[in-house]
Amino acid sequence: MAKVRVLVTSALATYMNNEREVTVEADSVRELLNKLANRYGSQLSTRLLDESGNLRRYINIYINDRNIRGAEIDQKLNEGDEVLILPAVSGGEL
Amino acid sequence: MVTLICRECNDDKGHAFVHVCSDCFGALEVQYDLSKVRLNREVLANRYPSMWKYKELLPIVDDSKIVDIGAGNTPLIRADKLAKKIGVKRLYLKNDTTNPTYSFKDRPSSVAISKALEFKLSTVGCASTGNLAGATAAHAAKAGIDCLVFMPVSVEQSKVQQAAIYGARVVLIRGTYDDVNRLAALAADRFGIGIVNVNLRPYYVEGSKTMAFEIVEQLGWRTPDRIVVPTASGALLSALYKGLKEAEQIGLLKESNAAMTVAQPLGCSPIVEAFRNNYSEIRTVTTPSTIVQSLAIGDPGDGYQALKVVRESGGSCGAVTDVEALKAVELLASTEGVFAEVGGAISIAVLKRLVDEGEVGRDEEVVCCVTGSGFKTIDVLPRPENITTIDAKFDQLSGLLRTS
Numbered sequence: 001m002a003k004v005r006v007l008v009t010s011a012l013a014t015y016m017n018n019e020r021e022v023t024v025e026a027d028s029v030r031e032l033l034n035k036l037a038n039r040y041g042s043q044l045s046t047r048l049l050d051e052s053g054n055l056r057r058y059i060n061i062y063i064n065d066r067n068i069r070g071a072e073i074d075q076k077l078n079e080g081d082e083v084l085i086l087p088a089v090s091g092g093e094l
Numbered sequence: 095m096v097t098l099i100c101r102e103c104n105d106d107k108g109h110a111f112v113h114v115c116s117d118c119f120g121a122l123e124v125q126y127d128l129s130k131v132r133l134n135r136e137v138l139a140n141r142y143p144s145m146w147k148y149k150e151l152l153p154i155v156d157d158s159k160i161v162d163i164g165a166g167n168t169p170l171i172r173a174d175k176l177a178k179k180i181g182v183k184r185l186y187l188k189n190d191t192t193n194p195t196y197s198f199k200d201r202p203s204s205v206a207i208s209k210a211l212e213f214k215l216s217t218v219g220c221a222s223t224g225n226l227a228g229a230t231a232a233h234a235a236k237a238g239i240d241c242l243v244f245m246p247v248s249v250e251q252s253k254v255q256q257a258a259i260y261g262a263r264v265v266l267i268r269g270t271y272d273d274v275n276r277l278a279a280l281a282a283d284r285f286g287i288g289i290v291n292v293n294l295r296p297y298y299v300e301g302s303k304t305m306a307f308e309i310v311e312q313l314g315w316r317t318p319d320r321i322v323v324p325t326a327s328g329a330l331l332s333a334l335y336k337g338l339k340e341a342e343q344i345g346l347l348k349e350s351n352a353a354m355t356v357a358q359p360l361g362c363s364p365i366v367e368a369f370r371n372n373y374s375e376i377r378t379v380t381t382p383s384t385i386v387q388s389l390a391i392g393d394p395g396d397g398y399q400a401l402k403v404v405r406e407s408g409g410s411c412g413a414v415t416d417v418e419a420l421k422a423v424e425l426l427a428s429t430e431g432v433f434a435e436v437g438g439a440i441s442i443a444v445l446k447r448l449v450d451e452g453e454v455g456r457d458e459e460v461v462c463c464v465t466g467s468g469f470k471t472i473d474v475l476p477r478p479e480n481i482t483t484i485d486a487k488f489d490q491l492s493g494l495l496r497t498s
Contacts, residue, residue, distance in 0.1 A: 007280075009279065009280070009283040010283055011114050011116055011119060012119075014116060020283075020284075047117075047118065047119060056119070057375070057398070058102070058114075058118070058119045058120055058121075059119065060393070062276060065269075065273060065276070066380075067272065067276075067378055067380070067393060084276070084280075086276065086279055087114040087119040088119075088393075088395065
């Protein structure tokens with residue numbers, strides 16, 4: 001199973017015992033999110049996934065700097081990957 | 095009274111230095127107690143002409159913290175020659191190239207840096223495609239606080255130089271704007287920097303509303319049929335609409351019914367794509383492919399809000415090629431004497447295309463927002479053919495004038 005580093009911002013860390021960097025073993029993004037849910041409970045999981053198990057619209061997930069979309073939630077993870085979870089409304093210019 | 099409300103769950107988050115809802119991560123928006131705002135047309139007519147004349151509708155709680163380098167109060171120009179070329183009844187240009195740092199970005203930056211002082215922040219910054227960097231840096235210089243701007247390395251050199259001259263630390267990132275935005279979000283979170291368009295965003299976007307207030311005041315307190323807005327993240331379009339609704343709510347406007355219209359470059363048009371194909375989600379453009387750097391945002395932060403505004407206002411969306419955008423720069427300059435950057439003139443190019451396609455009626459009165467000066471993107475313009483060099487001799491001059 002791939003060991004990956006997960007980074008989150010303070011808003012999400014509130015639901016992760018204020019941990020902004022954690023290590024998780026998972027072979028896909030979906031598995032990673034499930035493991036985070038098991039570790040930190042439904043307060044976290046309901047904020048990441050909707051009732052149908054899809055990624056919420058306001059959550060962005062990056063694997064090694066690449067933004068994945070909801071459809072890619074089954075994306076495979078590799079050993080050493082870095083996963084960043086950010087609220088989507090966080091920038092933009094014009 | 096100024097408070098932050100979540101656009102998704104409507105929860106009230108108070109007046110604080112936060113930018114996303116702690117419950118659902120939805121975007122936060124400033125809300126005012128409009129029943130207590132006492133503003134009328136006469137009062138406004140007698141105030142000093144500046145974006146701050148509308149301060150009751152801006153999110154500042156301590157007037158002594160206002161950082162003002164002269165943003166706003168830009169001309170609304172009637173453009174009859176251009177209207178004729180495009181084929182619409184009446185056209186106005188909201189010429190925001192005349193702002194202190196030569197783009198409309200001075201409006202939101204003025205508000206954001208003022209809020210940074212209110213929140214006692216020592217360092218501010220921004221993720222920028224160029225224009226915001228200069229505006230943030232200039233206002234930070236005036237405020238006397240440190241500034242750190244992040245831009246993609248591909249940004250036009252003039253914009254990099256401009257931000258640096260104000261004393262900001264400029265960080266160029268080898269990546270797209272969305273990479274820059276991601277790193278800026280981490281800088282905000284990990285180092286407590288006030289990134290104006292990230293963690294100061296709910297306040298920052300409010301400054302852009304002043305463009306809408308000025309448009310309707312300059313038209314004699316009425317809305318045009320349509321406002322065409324250069325769009326990247328969707329923040330400006332959404333802010334203009336919010337401004338019109340607030341002006342209506344406090345009685346400055348009898349009714350606000352402008353069709354809000356998005357203008358994007360074809361090589362990076364996620365909002366136009368979602369609108370035209372009726373997608374429920376906005377599909378990220380991973381690698382923007384356009385010379386219109388200021389609009390090259392593949393993952394628009396306020397995209398959903400912009401779509402909602404377009405649909406609610408009966409507006410439209412249009413995208414044009416880089417060639418069309420460049421032609422619009424030339425057309426705008428040669429017909430109306432306004433030299434805009436390519437991302438600023440795109441509103442003209444999109445209006446023309448939508449009129450040609452029958453999407454915009456020829457009987458409409460339209461305002462095109464012209465958001466930034468041409469000097470900012472001079473590198474991308476083709477070399478004009480009407481330039482001749484001669485020796486300092488009368489013979490050469492007379493020869494030239496006789497043949498032309």
